[in-house]
Amino acid sequence: MEDTFTFILPFQGETNDRTLVNFNLLLAAVFLALAFLLFLFILISRWRDGYRVSRRLWMENISQEFITTYLFSDDDLTPEQSKFFQKKYIKNDSLRQIFLENLILLHKNLIGESSDKLRQLYIDFGLYQFSKQKLYSDSWNVIAKGIGELAEMDMQQDSKLIRSFVNHSHSILRSEALVALIKLRNNKPFAFLNKLEEPLLEWQQMQLARAAQKNQLLAIPNFSKWLKNKEDSIVIFCLRMITYYTQHDALPVILDLLIHPSAQVREEAVATLRHLEAYEVTPKLVEIYENETVEVKLEILRTLATIAGPETIELYESQLQQPDKRLQLAAARALVFCGEEGKEKILSIKNDLEHSLQTVAAYALDERL
Amino acid sequence: MMELLQYYISQTATFFNHLILVYAIGICCSYIILAMISAWAMRKYKKRNSFTDYRAILSSQFAPSVSLIAPAYNESMTIVDNVRSLLTLHYNNCEVIIVNDGSKDNTMELLINAYELEKVDFVLDNQIATKPVRGIYKAKNPAYHKLVVVDKENGGKADALNVGINVSSNKLIACIDVDCILEPDSLLKLVKPFMEEERKVIATGGVIRIANSCVVEDGRLVSVRVPDKFIARVQILEYFRAFLMGRMAWAHLDGLLLISGAFGMFDKATVIRAGGYNHNTVGEDMELLVRMRRLMYEEKEPCKVAFIPDPLCWTEAPQTWDILKRQRNRWTRGTAETLMLHRKMILNKRYGILGLLSLPLWVLFEWLAPLVEFFGMIFFICLAVLGYANWPYFFSFFGLVYTFAIMNTVFAILFEERSYQQYKRRRHMLSLVGTALLEPFIFHPVTVWAAVKGNYDLITGKKSWGEMTRAGFAQKKN
Incomplete structure (x- = not known):
């Protein structure tokens, strides 16, 4: 054995061979x-997975049967029955988790009295404590799971604890906390935006918008109050929410964003003006146009096509002469939509087969393009 | 004199023995380390993904728009079904661009008839230079409003993709092989990294799977099966090793050099800045990604290339030895061309982990490995003929390499088992393990020979892709 690990140099003859x-x-x-x-590990893990799946199915059936009986039976569940069920079936954390997942699944699909009953069962069976405990775990995914459960079961009393995770370093945990807060703080669903120090990633923005749509919010805030936030992603999110909720009151603050240092914010602000159909901002958009980036210029042309009239024809005509094809096309499109005069100009270019912009006009x- | 010659031959043989042993141990170590990293990355990915509801993207106005670009050349057998399959992918803001690359068959006519296409006055913004476009078509039927068909002169896959990029109207582009079968939610999964990363994501790739012997119905995969043919089964194992163990780890290390040409998503602006696909190489997929990454390093713009371990795309692997050899020959030339084009990056600390780790390891263990193996074997045969072969050493070394190959492949099967377990029946798994035992004797020598031939063709200036005929997928019988 000692020989085997002796350091070997080349050219040392037969011993080394x-x-x-x-x-x-x-x-x-x-x-x-090892192979x-x-x-063996593959075979064992297949067997173990099979066992787990069958155990899960068994527990799911038991849970669903019990919860349905509890919900729709005329007789109330006696403490003895409750204790018996817990003792017999919810023996450990994995079975408790399966029971909880089934309860949550049903809760998602029910409203009113049935939903309240499930919430009561959640508390009576100690599942509330079970979920809450997860928030003290070291593992981000366990915390995120706990937050999701508490939010689904509408445990509003824990919103303060959940709020402590809005600036967590893990983006998914942060996301779960923000979504939960929208659900739990129905009167101030977006108050977390005041405290948020981390950027709002596109994915998180989408989750938040979805949560806002799914939960019928009692109070929709005026998103313009966060348009001066130093974090660009929060500003962009608020502009999108202003579009979604058509908050015309935000117009003055949006106009201030047209000189924002970030081109992405300016682009989003222009798009918001288009969605709000803010006709009155036409002169302002024409004024800033010349000094903008190509992307923002394109957004302005698209917006003017929606909100402006014939007064902007001159701008479009000048843009038709630009070397950038994208600007030419956007200007031509804007001409089509700015009234009869513009449409006639484009038609005359299209009909002039010698015209250098004939294909652009066509x-x-x-309408298919 | 004779004794001196014998002495030198013996010394040279010993030297090469040691050199090859060190090289083999280096390869083994790199595979083991990559496998460990990949296991960790996979676990992390699965944990993160357990919180993902992809339906959120489907219904969201925040979801980015995507242009799907599929070049088609002589695809008349399957083009209509394949396009239909692409049009039914789960994604709302998506346009499907089919680029007919001057097909010699009736691909274009079939498309025109099946989708009621008519020529439109499309203004092409030629941001990347390409071969001339003959016409751009849109469907009269509003049901196919997502579809754009481009008819162009033949210029190869890279040129067709570049035309697609010029035609595309969205910020994200997904480039695919038109004969691949995509999972319905594949676009949703590829889009996600672009939305969830703090660093700019320039490209995302996913796992490509082998569809031979799988059952396909209306362009959709309905039943996953292990291929009947040995040659296709081995490629399943190769893909496990390459995608689940290799690329997953490289993506985690931020050193990924390749996103499969079969299916990948890119940030269009970065692709255009990098100059689009290079039509002077047969490895255009790898070359583009390396060039994009090089550009980002040179412009000091932090970026990321993401990789999704989910099975997203199913493709037909070569079913005959000749086609396999042509494919591997092309892969070798593509790799070598890319490495030579970007040789400036190798061992250059300016290019971070790419320059210091990924590229050197690709040169050593991807490009040179078959050459070392081939010339090592030739050298050994010469020694054997001259009577200088050290047979005990040969057999022990062969045993070492063989058992490592088996262990590595069984580890790859374990990855598949613990991640997505596409082959659910036990006999499928046993069949794959059995294939792993035979692979080093039957399949591996062929790929080594094809790689050597690829290097030879590269030196002699061969540029062709090599014809790739496909048998087609098994259709579900009613």
Whole structure:
């Protein structure tokens, strides 16, 4: 054995050949043993997964049967029955988790008295404590799971505890906390925006918008109050929410964003103005146009096409002469939509087969494109 | 004199023995380390993904728009079904661009008839130079409003993809092989990294799976099966190793160099800044990603290339040895061309982990490995003929390499088992393990030979793709 691990230099003759052969054989034996162990592990994990699936199915059936009886039976559940069920079936945390998941699944699909009854069962069976405990875990995914459960079961008393996770370093945990707060703080669903120090990722923005749509919020805030936030992603999110809730009151603050240092924020602000159909901002958009980036210019042209009249024809005509094809196309499209005069101009270009912009005009007039 | 010659031959043989042993141990170590990293990354991914509800993207006005680009060349057998399959993918803000790359068959006519296409006056913004476009078509039927068909002169896959990029109207582009079968939610999964990362994501790739012997109905995969043919089964194992163990780890290390040409999503602006696909290489997929990453390093713009371990795309693997050899020949040339084009990055600390780790390891263990193996074997045969072969050493070394290959493949099967377990029946798994035992004797020598031939063709200036005929997927019988 000692020989096997002796350091080998080249050109050392037959002794080293033997050592090398032994070394190779030893490694080969190790690899073969590992391969066999991995193969065994695959077989065992297949068997274990099968067992887990069948156990889960069994527990799901038991849980659903019990919860349905509890919900729809004329007789109330006696403390003895409750204790008996818990003792017999909810023996450990994994079975408790399956029961809880089934309860939550039903809760998602019920409203009114049935929903309240399930909430009571959640508390009576100690599942509330079970969920809450998860918030003190070291693992982000356990905390996130706990937050989701508390939010689904409408445990408003824990919103303060959940709020402590809104600036957590893990983006998914942060996201779960924010979504939960929208659900739990129905009167101030977006108050967390005041405390948020981390950027709002696109994915999180989507989750928040979805949560806002799903939960019938009692109070929709005026999102313009966060448009001066130093975090650009929060400003962009608020602009999108202003669009979604058509908050015309936000117009003055949005106008201030047209000189925001971030081009992305300016682009989003222009898009919001288009969705709000803010006709009155046309002169302002024309004024800032010249000094903008191509992306913002395109957004302005798209917006003017929706909100402006013939007064902007001059701008469009000048843009038709630009070398950038995207600007040419957007200007041509805007001309089509700015009234009869603009449409006639585009039609005359289209009909002039010699005109250098003939294809651009044809493209702009084609509704399929 | 004779004794001196014998002495030198013996010394040279010993030297090469040691060199090859060190090289083999280096490869083994790199595979083991990558497998460990991949296992950790996979666990992390699955944990993160347990909180994901992809339906959120489907109904959200915040979801980014995507242009799906699929080049088609002589695809008349399957084009209509394949396009239909693409049009039914689960994604709302999506346009499907089919680029007919000057097919010699009736691909274009079939598309025109099946989707009621008519030529439109499309203004092409030629941000990437391409071969001339003959016409752009849209459907008269509003049911196919997502579809854009481009008819162009033949210029190869890279050129067709570049045309698709010029035609696309969205900020994200997904490039696919038109004969692949995508999972219905594949776009949703590829879009997610672009939305959830703090760093700018420039590309995302997913796992490609082998669809041979699987049952397909209306362009959708309805039943996953282990291929009947040995050659296809081995490629399943290869794909497990490459995607689940290799790329997953490289993506985690931020050193991923390749997103499969079969299916990948890119940030269009970065692709255009990098100059689009290079039509002077047969490894255009790898070359584009390396060039994009190089550009980002040179412009000091932090970026990320993401990788999704979910099975997203199913493709037909070569079913005959000749086609397999052509494919591997092309892969070798593509790899070598890319590495040579970007040789400046190798061992250059300016390019971070890409320059210091990914590229050097690709040179050593991807490009050179088959050459080392081939010339090592030739050298050994010469020694054997001259009577200098050290047989005990040969057999022990062969045993070492063989058992490592088996262990590595069984580890890859374990990855599949613990992640997505597409092959649910026990006999499927046993069949894959059995295939792993035979692979080093039957399949591996062929791929080594194809790689050597690829290097030879590269030196002699061969540029062609090599014809790739496909047998087609098994259709569900009613």
